Amino acid sequence: MKQFALNAVVYAALCFVGTAMAASSLKLEHGWIRWLPANLPAAGYVTIRNDGGKPMKLIGAESADYGMAMLHRSAQKNGSDSMERVDSIAVPAHESVVLAPGGYHLMLMEPKHPIKPGDTVRISLHFDDGEALQAAWPVRPANAQ
Numbered sequence: 094m095k096q097f098a099l100n101a102v103v104y105a106a107l108c109f110v111g112t113a114m115a116a117s118s119l120k121l122e123h124g125w126i127r128w129l130p131a132n133l134p135a136a137g138y139v140t141i142r143n144d145g146g147k148p149m150k151l152i153g154a155e156s157a158d159y160g161m162a163m164l165h166r167s168a169q170k171n172g173s174d175s176m177e178r179v180d181s182i183a184v185p186a187h188e189s190v191v192l193a194p195g196g197y198h199l200m201l202m203e204p205k206h207p208i209k210p211g212d213t214v215r216i217s218l219h220f221d222d223g224e225a226l227q228a229a230w231p232v233r234p235a236n237a238q
């Protein structure tokens with residue numbers, strides 16, 4: 094009986110460790126927002142690193158500072174720049190995916206208050222295993238690289 098109780102405790106502890114490890118396998122690096130004038134949507138860029146052995150998918154974004162945040166991909170169509178909405182962005186195991194100008198990005202619309210370069214914007218990224226990563230990203234001017 095005592096052994097059973099001990100096993101239960103060990104099992105619970107292992108479950109906790111497993112959860113903690115899953116939560117720490119994703120890292121956000123170099124997150125920033127490109128601000129554009131004239132109420133144009135802002136774009137969010139970041140590197141998502143997956144240090145874990147399990148492939149992950151970014152399935153959505155949310156911001157306390159914008160009414161709407163979507164996953165987008167820029168592409169060349171008939172020689173001109175365009176972009177489209179994507180449902181998810183894969184982050185393979187032991188790899189990084191880069192959201193950068195000209196490729197994947199977050200599209201941020203409907204600012205809830207005036208936002209300008211120098212500000213910080215709160216972003217949370219949602220993944221297919223239910224994990225959410227929150228971060229504060231600096232807002233940079235339109236000509237930032």
Ligand SMILES: [Cu+2]
Nearest residue numbers: 165166176200
């Ligand atoms: Cu876009």
